[in-house]
Structures are given as structure tokens and as C-alpha cells.
Amino acid sequence: MRYSQFGLTTLKEVPAEAEIVSHQLMLRAGLIRRLSSGLFTWMPIGLRVLRKVEAVVREEMDRAGALELLMPAVQPAELWQESGRWDKYGDLLLRIRDRHDRDFCFGPTHEEVITDIARRELRSYKQLPLNWYQIQTKFRDEIRPRFGVMRSREFIMKDAYSFDLDEDGLRESYAKMHAAYSAIFTRLGLKFRIVDADSGEIGGSRSQEFHVLADSGEDAIAYCDDDNYASNIETAATERPPGDRPAAVESLEKITTPGVRTIEALCESLGISAAQTLKTLIVNGDDGPVALVLRGDHELNAVKAQKIPGVASPLTMADPATVRQVTGAEPGFAGPIGLQVPVLYDHATAAISDFVVGANEVDAGDPTPGGSGTLSIARGIEVGHIFQLGTNYSEALGAKVLDSDGKERVMEMGCYGIGITRIVAAAIEQNHDDSGIIWPDPLTPFNVVIVPINLQRSDAVRTASEEIHEELRNAGLEVLFDDRDARPGVKFADAELIGIPHRLVVSERGLANGELEYRHRRDEESRNLKREEALTLLIDSGIT
């Protein structure tokens, strides 16, 4: 591709609307342009990346035996009423009315449609197991779209739905998708974690999320490299539990928990449930710090908390130094015992006894965060989610098959999503430097960029550049040939901004020695290589 004919415009300055680095770089490198809040156009260079993601996903889904289909983006209200979600889904659902006053929605997900297909198409257990998937544009009317394509309203998702005769089958289908997802994110060159998640409103028994690790991630996840433990840090708010507090049966006892800073880790190491612990949060109050004590499996509700007299509004957490001063311990080991500041207990704590709390002590042997064998907290971007749905939808819509005994059985369903558009942003969050994007090979819009020096004046450079362009293309590489009449600095800067992994500089100086200058986007220095050596390096590098 000739740069002069590619219509690519890059931005030198950072657009004011972009908060996080991936959003900034996607705008600057010309991958996307915003149309309206949460709506983006994928420009040619961005679309190339998007297609790469799709291709990998498609290949691995096909390999796992899933079958691609394409469902309508617009769905009739009746199906959603049948599943009960027309009323339950809320404002996230974009509702549309047609000229006959019939209600539709722009699909935010496709459980209803696929279940409808299944009940029409599937009659016998012999047709199972079956896994249908599609790569589709979804719409969720997000309350607050932000971070560019990371949380947009319109987005592209790969969603798959498995159908099995029984739970064993479902577990097998689920395991296959688990493996396929791992393969996909590995192939895309992304650092990711699989975390146990709450299955949320969709329901079902088992659910795991695939998170690409990035500081800007919206979810906090706790993980341990040693035992593959990982979990999303999630929340639930409750009413005051009924009944009286059971009498304590154990006496106060001090337990040492080196390196254990989170409730999850605590429960794991002690073999208890989070509901049997209390956590103590130090927040800023109107007159100095205040301690808030919650049940360990609960999350602080900031809106409620800041309405409490004495608690500063808006709610802010005390900084680590204050926590140390108030509790005499590192953050993570705070407890309500013996504190000299006001201590407020959430009503849910009133109903439990024999609980575990922080003792405001620090263990000398605390390993550093991220050290091997200890729990770490990272931020992650959720790019995939797999669920064992069970019979929620098949039951509601009556999706049944006959088993080998000729009896009707409601099918067991699983559903499996991957945020295609979000992956592009996540990949950039993980792969960039001060100059711009650094594409992993599987995602890059072009494998190699040719930067000729003095193209307009040097016949030697022009001839050589054209030949190299041709040769690399014939070898199956995607080549961006920067044939613009621009100064070298401009071309270098753009090549780095848009993140092409391999760069070849063609200059008179080099050609005189039969050499090209090669530099990988991650390299500090460039290398002068004999022309054939350079081309062979690219062609043989397996980047096609």
C-alpha cells in the first residue's frame, strides 16, 4: 500500500476528549474517528486491525468446532418479553419502534434469538452438542460511554452459544471454549488472566472472565501466579439481615497472615468464607479519619457512606500514610480493635459472630507485591466472558430435544463472549511507548513499513524502494510504502505512531553498500543489513 494513496491522517496533538492512552493513540494514529458519544467509525487502518482480531477469533472458534452464523442486529420485542428481559434489561436496551408501531430492540446480546433458533432447528439429542457463534455489532445504551472504543455504545462482539443435552455436556462445551479463549488471547500476543466472576444477571452456575492486564483496566482482579488463583473484586449491597446475632462460640485469637492483604486471600488461607470476615476501611471524615467496618464479602457503597454524618463528602479513602498512622499497620491489615478514631459498623456486621478481622499488625516477612507465591492485585480489561447458563433461556423459550429414551429434555446452554473492538484498545494499552503504538505481529495493520529517504530526488532510491515493495508483497507481507514527499523525520514519527513492527529504510547511502537499514519497533538501534539478508529476515520471520 502506498501511503500517498491510503488517505491516512495522523494527529500530532493529543485530542482533548481522550483520557486513556489507547484512546489517544487510536485517534492520533487515525484508527478511529468519533461520530457521536460511544459511536466510532473504523478508518481503513483501524479496520485492518479489527479484521486481524476477527480472523484469529474465527480460526480458533472454528477449530474448536463452533459454527459461524449471523443473526439480525435488530430483534423483535416479543422474544424479549418471552424471556422476561424486555422489562428487566432496563435502559441499556435500545428500543426501536417501526412504522407499524411494533417494538424492537437493537440487540445488546443474542440469547433470545439463538434460543429461538435452537427450538426451531433442534429436535434430537443426536444433533447435540452444538455451538453456534457470530461476530456481530451490538448496541448497549451505556449510561456513560468512555475511553473510546473501550466502553462504547456500539461495539463488535463475538458471541457463541452452546447447546447440550445435560450438564456434563455443558461442562465439556464450556471447557472447550475455555481452551479456545486461552488460545485466542495467547495468539493475539496479549498478557491475560482468567478470573472467577459472578455470573451476574445472566444467571447460571459457572462464569469466568478473561482480562487483559493493564493499569487503566476498569476491573480490579486479585491473582496469584503460583496456584492460578484469580478473582474479580466485586460487590453486593444488602438489607439488614433478619434475626439475632448468634452467640460467639470461640474466644478471641490472634492469627498471623503474612502477605495476606485481601479478604479473598484471607478466606483462602484460613478456609473460611468472606461472609465470616470483617474488613476495615479508613476514609477521610470531617474531623480526621473514620473507620468503616463492613462484612468481608461486601463492598463499600460510597453514595451511602458519604451521607453518614462525620464522613467527608465526597467520599475519599485515606491515603496509605494515614492508614499507617491510624492503625499502626500497612493497608490490608487494618481492623477495628483499639482504634482511636470513630468506628462505624455496617448493619450487616450485626448479624454475624466468630468473625475474622484485621489486627492492625504488620508481619515482618511481608513479601513485596508481585513477588512469587503471594497474592497480587492488578487491573484488568475484560475482553472475554464465558458462562454456563444452564436452562434459564431454554426453559423460558421452550428449547427442548428428545433424548435417547424419547423423552423431552430442556437443553443446557452456555454462552461465550469476546469484545472484538475492545481487544484493539486493550492491545494498545499493553503495547505502546512514548512514540506510539507497538503492534503485536498478529494484530498489525501492516507487517513492514518502507521509509525511503529522498525518494523524490534519487532514482536509485525510487527504483530500489519500488522493487522491495513488490518483492515483499509477493512474499505475502502487508507492506506500507511511505512514498510521500515528506521529510524523513515526519515519516519516522508516523511509522512509530501507527506502530508498524518492522521498518526498512532505503537510502542512497545504504544502497551504495548494497544495504538496507532494518529496525524493529521495539529495538533501540537500527541495523544495516545486506539487501537480501534484510528481505529474507522479513520473509522468513513467520510474520505472515
Add this chain to the structure above:
RNA sequence: CGGGGCAUGGCGCAGUCUGGUAGCGCAUCUGCUUUGGGAGCAGAGGGUCGGCGGUUCGAAUCCGUCUGCCCCGACCA
């Protein structure tokens, strides 16, 4: 939806408080020079200052109203 902010040429901004013929940088176009890290000189084009209404001799500027966008929160692939 609650709280905060912004809206001036394609992008980034000044001008608004204190009303008086709209400006800067980048980008774009033309010519000449230049060509290994975002060139120089000369010239050019491009803005009903988000919309509507009001105050005023006069409004980007003051008042009202609507719309859009961004940030914080609940929600979420």
C-alpha cells in the same frame, strides 16, 4: 439520572470577567529553497464564535433557554 466542566476554522487553544469589525500554533493549498528525526521563506483558503430568543446604537463577550461533548458516581463486553 445526580455532581462538575466545556462548546471560537480540520486539531490544540487565546479572546468572554471589563460589549466596539475574530486571533495564535499546528494542519491544508500555491511557489521557491530544503531533504537521515515532525524544515525555511513568501503568499493563500477556511470560522453565521453550538442552536434559538432577549438586553443594547452595537453581543464570541451580558441574560434566558435548548442541544452536544468531556470528567466523577451507580451500570457494564
